[in-house]
Amino acid sequence: MSSPEKKAQVYHSCASCDRDTWHAIVHSHVESDYEYRADTSYQIVQCCGCRTVSFRKVISDYEAAYPISEDEWEVPSDITCYPSVLKGHRELQDVWDLPDTVRAIYTQSIQAIKDNSNILAGIGLRATIEAICNDRSIAGKTLDKRIDALAKGGLISQKDSERLHAIRFMGNDAAHEIKKSDPKNLLVALRIIEHLLVNIYILDDEADGKLETIIRTFNQFTIYLEKHLTELKSGEEIPLAKIFGKDMRRFHGYFAAHEKALVEAITAGTYTKLSVGKVDRYANSKDTFQHFVVP
Incomplete structure (x- = not known):
């Protein structure tokens, strides 16, 4: 009895493993453009570690190929993954503990960052702060006043409020000046937003009934x-x-x-x-x- 054929493998981002891992190509379909020499490969791949299945689209531009040695050429390629992966970031595990509106704008902001929609991502992170203020009935005509009220009300620290103002500036620049946010800055801003969500919502739910918290209301x-x-x-x-x-x-x-x-x-x-x-x-x-x- 012959052994099963070994599947071709690619090094590919895995959302579950949160890093690049070897993936087996379960199925592949290639379409070629002969007027402009390029191939588009549609691949179903499976992580060789956690076995998670994902989709990979690779556009190979043979017109732009160039030699890198006497017998080897480099073919530029554009790779799209689904689900998209934000390397070095793990989304909140208890995201369903968030109010619906807050969860929606938070997850859409992450997707914008993954898709390199950096203008929309900056606006989305700012809108997440607005959604939290709405949910907690934080008064104020402008977002800067509402952020200050979050700190005065004891929901966040003064240092946290300073960080939220930085995200407010980023969102304002994106909305009013159509200014792209730097990808690295977006990741920092996302970490600040997630710290806020954990403190206001998730830790309260986890502590309720388990720890002797202060009875305020x-x-x-x-x-x-x-x-x-x-x-x-x-x-x-x-x-x-x-x-x-x-x-x-x-x-x-x-x-x-x-x-x-x-x-x-x-x-x-x-x-x-x-x-x-x-x-x-x-x-x-x-x-x-x-x-x-x-x-």
């Missing part, structure tokens, strides 16, 4: 409160510090505001799982505390 507070209420007996009248115990550390500067909002919600009748009790000392404390009664 009243909605988070009431959800957490109700988990503790299941451990209490009806008729108990105690302060929130007793209800939460060690978990009081999770409020870190937000507790007074949450307690005030809770009293207002109970008084207005919008929160009914506790009632407002006395203001008194508790457990030999020197200070007085607002108490709450478990129905």
Whole structure:
């Protein structure tokens, strides 16, 4: 029995391996242009490492061939890969954790970079910042004001805001001056955008329920409160510090505001799982505390 024929191989970019690897040519179809001596080869290739299948289009320009030794010629070629690969870059693995609009403009910006559409890529990265601000309801008439508001609101650091302004400048130049962004600068800008996406969206989703993060919003507070209420007996009248115990550390500067909002919600009748009790000392404390009664 004869051994299977060994397939021809090419060195080709692999999106899964994130580098150039040897690929076997699974199938090839060649079309020739005889008026201008050029061949177009359409190839289905498979990575010899991870076995990922991709498509390769090679245009060989024989009219422009030139000798590189006594018995060898160099034939210039133009190679297109699909899916296209951005070498040295791995897209976010948790991209589906992003809001739809943010994910759409982020992925389209990456595609523009891969396709060397550097003007559109610069605009797209700037638009990604706009999409994040829209999603997080960041106020401001202009993007520079909204970036500053991201930092003032604690969503990003001051250093992060300075980097986002640099992307804003890049996007403005692309949109208003039709100026191409340098490919290397686009990759730096993309890394900054991905750092922003990870911090605002992906790490929050990963940390939620796994790490003891700070409880900032009243909605988070009431959800957490109700988990503790299941451990209490009806008729108990105690302060929130007793209800939460060690978990009081999770409020870190937000507790007074949450307690005030809770009293207002109970008084207005919008929160009914506790009632407002006395203001008194508790457990030999020197200070007085607002108490709450478990129905």
